[in-house]
Amino acid sequence: MKMNPYENKRRWKYLLLFFAVIIASGSLLYTSFLVRGIARNERTRAEVWAMSIRQQFSADDNDFIKFVTDVRDSLAVPAIVVDEIGDIKFTRGLDSTKTYLQDPGNKKRKIKFDPLYFRAQLEYMKSQHEPIKISIFSNEYWLVYYQDSPLLTQLKVFPYIQLTVIAIFLLVAYTAFNSSRKSEQNQVWVGLAKETAHQLGTPISSLMAWIELMKDKFNAEDDPLIAEMENDVKRLEIVADRFSKIGSKPILEVHSVYDVVNDYVNYFKFRVSNKISFIVKGDANLKAGINIPLFDWVLENLMKNAINAIDNTGSITVDISLHNAKKQIYIDVTDTGKGIAKSKFLTVFQPGYTTRKRGWGLGLSLTKRMIENYHEGQIFVKDSELGKGTTFRIILKNRSNG
Template sequence: MNPYQHKKRWKYLLLFFAIIIATSSLWYTDFLVKGISKSERTRAEVWSQSLKKLFATDNDEMMNYLFTVKDSLIVPAIVTDDKDSITVYTALDTTKTYYKIEKDKIYDPRYFQRQLRIMKSQHDAIVIEMNGKKNYVYYKDSDLLSQLRVFPYVQLSVIAFFLLIAYTTFNSSRRAEQNQVWVGLAKETAHQLGTPISSLMAWIELLKDKFNAERDPLILQMEHDVRRLEIVADRFSKIGSMPILTNHPIYQTIKDYVDYFSIRVSDKIEFTVTGDEQQEALINIPLFDWVIENILKNAVNAIDGKGKISVNIIENIVKEQIFVDITDTGKGIPKSKFEAVFQPGFTTRKRGWGLGLSLTKRIVENYHNGQIFVKESEIGKGTTFRIIIKSSLNYVPTIK
């Protein structure tokens, strides 16, 4: 399993456990709410019956007992007659049942009607008979029960917000540390390559002089490869620094690299480059060559045996952009993986590191302020990557 898939599996596993924890919390809270709600219903029924008995007895001791029971089981309740007129109420907010006009307290019917609507929406009425007539007892949830209903959602929201902030902070810190390590490693690699490359160039010059082989094709290829090593070292030295973007003929830049690359892979793969040869783009050649190299390598790996790789350069005059479409006739990429292929660690090869396209995206977006994405792909037929870069000298890049 490659690192990207391993990390993805862990994310799904953690998400699964988070859902289990959240679901368990909500289920247990719902269990408690139902239990308390049932208890309050029982209290409301006992209160209703005690109220009924009070209206039906003249015994003072019994009345005192019923008052004690009724008051101990008090819930916010309203009793109405069969015409929906309020006859009795209890445990409502005494600061809102009346409003003051100067020194007088005036009954506020709007408050009672609002409370009655709430009670009707929450619970079915309890029917009791008093004085030979049917009365209806309505009650509402206690403050404790109302708070308990929303508590788990508030709790989970606070925990989720805290975890999001913590994840963002730690992830940002971890990425900053990783970037520092990679930048340091890249620059040290460039520094270490400098000495042997200079030595190789010197040995090639000695071979030319000793054997009078200025035009020997083998030595010329060796020289070409050493110069490529110089370019690679230069690429690594530029990581983490602001690159200088200058106008270059984009067609010739790509064509030169494709010519170099094509003779170093299977001759069963055909390469073509098309586009306006005079069109210029704002690029840094060593870094942009790296972009083309990574995409071509992926294209070659995707082709099983014979195939074609084509590069088409298109100008968008309106937006001062240049599109570079690189198409292969390889295996293709599932649509679900269009974004994933640019993630660090994503690879379909057993010994791949999964860093090529991730690095390519960084170079295009951060250093050239462009875009790169999978334009289209079909399994078994091939893939097209599109690179969008600037063609205007007025553009000033910024590192993210």
């Protein structure tokens, strides 16, 4: 069974996204593991500091007290000690510019000068960790609150910064890669289209010569069959001309939208089943900038898609109207086919998407490009209901007044 190229590409995107999630999750889990390890170490350091305070009150040896104090100060993380009623007794590792101020009355003494800062830091520490309880006297205890060190805080934030940078890099890389790939694809398509137009030129010229020879030899100037053959060969000329114009800016001329649509429908309807009816309605005075060979190609793609969607008997209606508020011309192409699921409204315009076994999935993709890039308009699925039909809407700038 033939694999749809668009579906295959989408599977690859999902697969890459899946691996990206695994990598990101692994990075977060490993960093979380490191954070927990450092947090345990800092808890131990805080407990050592807390025990040193208790030892300071229970030891009689001054040298030992000094040793304990030195160990305490070298290991401690930012911390605050409070008594049973919540009054602050000691602090460690806080902002020195906010904790103490020189007493103007006594130059040798420092006083606490920013109580709000202490309280704010205490509340922050309470939100981070459970306190360490130490017994000072037989009937008295203090609580030691502490916070994460700057290193641990940075380590917690680092993976998110890392993932953000990686995501930005991947996004930029994907955008650049996608743009380069599209440019390469465009060059391939342009080259292929121009080469096709060149190859069609010789047999088309030969067929035109054979038709003229048949008219002269069999005196069949007015023969309807030969006239239809001539129309088809002229159609091939138009198709070749379309391909030759791909890649270059087409010239838009102001035409009646109704006349252009009606002329094409009159040609097209005789080449399909008579069980399908065609209706063209609208104001013939509405005009837009149109390149007729390319716009006929748009109509051809929409009509062929409509016919493929209609099982046996049905109708195709083209309704041309003016949207006064935006000065735009709406061209609604409605069929009575099997419809399109809402989830596929955007997908149908992707290159390679098709529901037919032998389809290339390029018709609507080319249609979108010809409308948006060459006619400066829009095309989208206006409405569709499974089992009832679909309406494609084309929007062109109104040029009725000049």
